[in-house]
Amino acid sequence: MNRSLERHRNILDFALSSLLRRRARNISLFVLYTLIVFALASVVFFTQALKREAALLLKDAPDIVVQKMVAGRHDLIPTDYGLQIAAIRGVKEVQPRLWGYYYDPFNSANYTLVVPALQPPAPQFIHIGNGVARVRRLGSGDLMALMTYKQETLLLEVQEILSADAELVSSDLILIGENDFRTLFDFPRDVATDLTVTVTNPQELTTVARKIVARFPDTRPILKSEILRTYDAIFDWRGGMMVVLLTAAVLSFVIFAWDKATGLSAEERKEIGILKSIGWETSDVLLLKSWEGIVISLSAFLIGILLAYAHVFFFSAPLFEHALKGWGVLYPSFRLVPAFDFYQISLLFFLTVLPYTAATIIPSWRAATIDPDAAMRS
């Protein structure tokens, strides 16, 4: 083996036995370090995975959603608006959408009711999500009773339980036919919840949106890109909030690590003096100290990352779930698809491993530049 490699090997060997000599101190440092990396990496993994999930969901979202506004609030939109919007040049298709929320007082649960544009359930039939089936203890062929706005019971037969794979979107979902939907909510015949607009040329999206507002000043067109941006912002904000919460932990770690790493004890100083006196160069001492720093920080970093990966992608992040998912945006109990953002992880690496290693080396460098005869005089 070449000499330089052997030198590294010998010094690394010595660094390891040096670390073992101060076992309690180094193990506590390692555990704390791992926890911090674990927490930060969990947030990174979680937000990245959610953003990815949201992006996938919105891939098939309509180009533009048009809502009617009354005094700045969302109102039902007349379906004949759709006919006029369809006449705008560049618009390919306009579809009225019917959807809403139903509060189930017996189970204190909110269901999302949607009338699908394609293949809606036949009258008197519904398809329900897993969450609804669980809460109401329903199976295929069972009857589900919903209370209409006219205080009448509407009995619907469960035709299908939606696939568990799509639980993120379908957990609280009830797919229902148009007539049943209108009966349930006493929904007028000539209105819809909103309109979806498909545009022939994506470059013309903003132009079309502008034309819609010009013709119907009481509407608000929402572009797909805006929805994506909102999702991004929500997850970034939630991730950021977690990071802020974790900052306290990070700061205490920094103080702890700084104290442990920089506070060379008299004994360590003496050891450096001995090494110098028996023929070690300043660079040899620095190599030793960097190996000591790297062994702790790199192994804590790698283990922290692995634990965070398992925490988020195998166990669905039980520790951060409530803070990060939030109500009304996503629903509990679904498994995230692993997403690994190299940039974010590198950033984490540079923010944790490098400062620690530097904090270890600088005081040692100061001690290592003492004259080798100092040990002779001690």
Add this chain to the structure above:
Amino acid sequence: MIELSHISKSFNVGKGNQFTALDDVSLNIDRGKVTILKGPSGSGKTTLMTVLGCMSRPTTGRIKLHGINVSGVTGDAGLDTLEITSLPERFLTEIRRSTFGFIFQHFNLVKGLTVLENVLLPAYPLGENFTILRQRGMDLLGMFNITRHAAAPVDRLSGGEMQRVAIARALINNPAVIIADEPTAHLDSALSREFMTILADFKKDGRTILVASHDPIIYDSTLADTVIEMRDGRVTSIAERG
């Protein structure tokens, strides 16, 4: 082998507390001989040893090494002489670890490390194959009859055993010169005599030995070829024996 001419060493130069530890010292250390530096505390023995052993630089004067080969450092062509006072730190370290083996008054062993690790320490930065290095370390422990302690933490040893570890460590890079600073200061008479036996073996191997001591067991020993007496940073007498 080592030639000192007009060496002075002052500390805290230019400050109010400046003091001169060595004052115009000139002498020669001969190859394969035992040289004893004798004198009371504060006479400049240790400072002279550190200057000789390339641990510190003299304030003025020159040190020349004759007939010593250090890799990467070349002396005056054809003269086989190396003037070391002006060499950069890196070369001084190279000379120090390949030419000199140090035995310190307080042993200066690293606590918590095993006996074997302590012995191998000076060789780690040289990048030698670990298996060969380890074998050499074990051979040295065998030579000083402390092989059984190889894996024991060094702080569990007795004073005499610690010193043997310190001597083994001084020998790990097979130096031509052994420098010992008050080596018997913490040993009883029996152990001090045992140390002298070890010195006799070094002399037999042809090593150059330099010992600073005010212990009569050392400076009255028949092993000593030259006894240099010092006081107040100056050489007061040089006695050649045998």
